[in-house]
Amino acid sequence: MAQINATVGALQGNTSKILKLIENARDLGVDVIAFPELAITGYPPEDLLFKADFLQANHQQMQQVIAASRGITVIVGFADASETNKVFNAAAVGYDGKLVGIYHKIYLPNYGVFDEKRYFHYGNLCPIFEINGVGIGINICEDIWYTDGPTEIQCAAGAEIIVNINSSPYHVGKHHFREEMLAARAIRNKAYISYTNMVGGQDELVFDGGSVLLNQAGQVIANGHQFEEDLVISDLEFKGTFEAKANVKLSYSLREVGSPQQIFVSNYMQKTYPQNAKPKQPRLYDGPGEVYQALVCGLHDYVSKNNFARVLVGISGGIDSALTTAIAVDALGKANVLGIAMPSRYSSEHSILDAESLANNLGIDLWSVPIEKVFASYLEMLERPFSDTETGIAEENLQARIRGNILMAVSNKYGWLVLATGNKSEMATGYTTLYGDLAGGYAVIKDVPKTLVYQLSQYRNSLKQVVAIPQNILDKEPSAELRPNQLDVNSLPRYEDLDPILEAYIEEDKSYENLIESGFDPDIVKRVIALVDNSEYKRRQSPPGVKITTRAFGRDRRLPIVNQYRQY
Numbered sequence: 001m002a003q004i005n006a007t008v009g010a011l012q013g014n015t016s017k018i019l020k021l022i023e024n025a026r027d028l029g030v031d032v033i034a035f036p037e038l039a040i041t042g043y044p045p046e047d048l049l050f051k052a053d054f055l056q057a058n059h060q061q062m063q064q065v066i067a068a069s070r071g072i073t074v075i076v077g078f079a080d081a082s083e084t085n086k087v088f089n090a091a092a093v094g095y096d097g098k099l100v101g102i103y104h105k106i107y108l109p110n111y112g113v114f115d116e117k118r119y120f121h122y123g124n125l126c127p128i129f130e131i132n133g134v135g136i137g138i139n140i141c142e143d144i145w146y147t148d149g150p151t152e153i154q155c156a157a158g159a160e161i162i163v164n165i166n167s168s169p170y171h172v173g174k175h176h177f178r179e180e181m182l183a184a185r186a187i188r189n190k191a192y193i194s195y196t197n198m199v200g201g202q203d204e205l206v207f208d209g210g211s212v213l214l215n216q217a218g219q220v221i222a223n224g225h226q227f228e229e230d231l232v233i234s235d236l237e238f239k240g241t242f243e244a245k246a247n248v249k250l251s252y253s254l255r256e257v258g259s260p261q262q263i264f265v266s267n268y269m270q271k272t273y274p275q276n277a278k279p280k281q282p283r284l285y286d287g288p289g290e291v292y293q294a295l296v297c298g299l300h301d302y303v304s305k306n307n308f309a310r311v312l313v314g315i316s317g318g319i320d321s322a323l324t325t326a327i328a329v330d331a332l333g334k335a336n337v338l339g340i341a342m343p344s345r346y347s348s349e350h351s352i353l354d355a356e357s358l359a360n361n362l363g364i365d366l367w368s369v370p371i372e373k374v375f376a377s378y379l380e381m382l383e384r385p386f387s388d389t390e391t392g393i394a395e396e397n398l399q400a401r402i403r404g405n406i407l408m409a410v411s412n413k414y415g416w417l418v419l420a421t422g423n424k425s426e427m428a429t430g431y432t433t434l435y436g437d438l439a440g441g442y443a444v445i446k447d448v449p450k451t452l453v454y455q456l457s458q459y460r461n462s463l464k465q466v467v468a469i470p471q472n473i474l475d476k477e478p479s480a481e482l483r484p485n486q487l488d489v490n491s492l493p494r495y496e497d498l499d500p501i502l503e504a505y506i507e508e509d510k511s512y513e514n515l516i517e518s519g520f521d522p523d524i525v526k527r528v529i530a531l532v533d534n535s536e537y538k539r540r541q542s543p544p545g546v547k548i549t550t551r552a553f554g555r556d557r558r559l560p561i562v563n564q565y566r567q568y
Contacts, residue, residue: 001211001232002035003224005200007305008042009054015040015061018076019068021231026072030233031132034163036198036207037077037105037141038089040065043167043198043207045079049119055081066094073100073131075138077165080104086121091138091165093129101127105140106150113169113205113547113555126153135159135242137191141166144185144193155189160238162191167198170208170294171550175226175284178210183218190216192236199229201301204544204554206294210284223282226290227297230282288459291452291548292327298546299419299444300331308417314407314437315339315358315366317351319478321421322358322469323453324444326460328419329362329468339366340410342403344375346481350472357470371402378402396482400436408439417441420543425450427542427553428502429528430535431492438542446545447552449502450478450495492531493524501528507551512567526568537561 002021006014018035025033037043040061041054048054062078073095080090080102089105104123108116129136137154144151144164151162162185168178178195186193192215199209211224213234224230285293303311311328315321328337341355359366378398386394407418420440422432424447432438445453457469478488478495492498501520504510505528510518515525539553540561551557 001194001196001213001222001224001230002033003197003199003209003211003230003232004035004039005229005301006036006039006042006198007200008045008202009048010042011040011054011057011061014042015064018065022065022068022072022074024231025233026070028233030072032073032075032136032163034075034165034194034196035077036196037091037165037167038079039076039165039198040078042202044113044115044202044205046115046119049079049087052081055079055087062092063099066092066099067097069094070097073129075163075165077140077167087119088123089116089120089140090123091140093138095131101129103127103138103140105143107142107146109142112551126150126157128154128157128159130242133242134161134238137162139164141168144195145181147185147188151185151191151193152189155191158243160191160242161194161236162189163194163196165196167207169205169547172291172548175208175210175290179212179214179220182212182214183220186214186216187218192216197224199224199227199297201298201305201546203302204298204547204552206298206546206548208290208294208297210282223284225283226285227293228283288452288455291448292456292459294548295327295444295448295456295546296331299327299442302442302544303332303417306417308415310336310338310414310416311419311442312338312340312407312410312416313419313421314403315341315355316421316481317341317347317354317358317473318481319453319457319469319473320423320426320445322354322473323448323457323460324419324421325358325362325364326457326468327444329364330460334363337362337364338410338416339364340407341366341368342371342406343368344371344399344481346399346483346486348481350476351481354470354473358468358473361466361468361470369406371399371406374402375399396480397433397436399482400433400480404433404436404439411441419444420446420545422446422542423448423450423453424549424553425492425495425499425502427539428506428535429492429498429531430538431488431531432538432542434538434541438538440543443543443545446542447548449499449549451499493528497521497524498528501525502532503549505529505532506553506557507549529567533563533566536563 004017041058058079065076076092080088091103093100106123108120110117135158137159139150143149182193194213196211197209198207208226209224210226211232213222215221222232222234224232313325339359343352411418418440420443423445426432461467461469479486516522536559
C-alpha cells in the first residue's frame, strides 16, 4: 500500500513519485503495489477534468506507470476518458509492462465535499484479477462503503482479497469509523481488505493516510502512518488456487452491474522476501493530537504546493493568533514564520507582553508596527462624516482594517502568505471584520471551534519541554481589544454554550425545535441561529482553511447569501 502525497495537476511529479515507489517495492520483493484513487491527477482534480489536454496527459502518465510494471503488479488511480464523451474514476492494473485491465468506480459520492457526478460516469463491471493463483477484487473508495456493492459481488465470485484505493478526506474521528466499516466488510465477506489512502493537503481538504490492511476476522494487521507518506508492506497467506465461481449475480441497488469477469494477470514463482524486515509501529493519533497534525499537514502543503517562501501572522496576544503561529512553526519551521504585533490604544500591556513571550517561546521574529497614528488619522479624517453619531462598531473595525492593510502590505512587499487567525465560532456568528481580521490567504483554524482552540493549545504545550503558548493567554478572557474593557461575552454567548449549539445547527442540521428539545436555552438558540444565518455573506469572502469537522464552511455547507427562510 503506497500512500503518497499527490498534488493536483502535477501529473509528471505524481508519476515520478509513483515510479520511484514501484522500483523500491520491486527491490523488496513485493508482488502487488496499490496507489491511491486518482493518484496520477491528484484529488480532487475538479474542473481540470473538463480539459481534454489534461485527460490526455494523465492517460499518457498512466501508460508510463504501466510500462514500469516489470515483474510486479501495479494498481494506480487515474481518470479514464477512453470512451467518447465519458470520463471514469478508474484504477489501471498493469503487469510486466502491459495494461491488464481497468476498473471503473461504480458508486460516485455527491455529498459534502464530493462532486463526482459532475465529472464521472458510473462503472458497471466488477472484474476479478488472478495474480499468482489468488483472486483479487479491485474497487475504489466509495465502492466499499456499501454492503451490496462491488466488494460483495467480487468476494462471492471468489475474490480472497479486496484492494480498495482511496482519496478519503479527513475529519475528526473518521479514522476509527473507517476501520469499523472495513472490519465489517472483511468479516461479512471472509476476505482480506486492503485500504490504500491518499495523504496530504489539497486546498481545504486534508487526507490523513492511515492505510490499513485487515484479515478475514476484521483484525488490523498493518497500518500506514497518519499525515505522512508511507509504503506499507505485508505478507499474506491464502488457502489455495483461485477458482472463479460461475454465473454469480447479486442484487444491486443503484444500477445493473455486469457479472464478474475473470482476468488473468500473472502466475510467477513465489519470491524470496528479506528476512530481517521488522514490522514498524505506525504513527497514529487521537483526540486533539489528530486534529493538530491535520492542521499542520494542511498548512504545510498549502504553503509548499503554492510555492510560498514564508508566512506572516498578526499576533495580538490572544489565543487564536497564538495557536495559528504555533501550527505555522510546526508546519514550516520557525525561520519561515514572521509575527507582526500591531498594538492600538486599547491593547492591554499584558497582551503586548504575551505576544512577545509567544514569539520568544517559538523562536520567531516579531515586528512591532503600532497603529495609533494611523487610527488617529482615520478618526480625524472621518470626524465630519461621523459627526453627531455615537462611537461604535465602525470605529472598532477601523483598527482591524488598518491591521489587515498592514499585513497585506508586508505580504505584497515580500511575497509572503498572510495567515488569517479566525476560528469556526467567529466565522459562524460573523464575529469577524471584513477586510480586517478576515484578510489573508489561508485561515488555518477556520474550522476549529473556540473551545477546541483551547484544547489544541494545551495539547501543543504538552509536546515540548518549553511551553509554546504563555499560560496567561490560556487563562485570560477572550477579547478583541477594540474598545475599553471589551470581552467576547459582551457580543456572544459564552463559548461553552455557543459551540454545542453551532455544532448541532451547522454540522447536524438540527432545527430550532430540535435544539430546544435537546435542552438548549430558546433565547440563546434564536440569537445564535440569527447570527449564523445573517453572516453567510462574510463567510463567502473568507479565505480557505483546513477542514477538520464533519461539515466545514465552504465546500461542505452551501447556502444562499440572499436567504429569507426563518425557522421561528
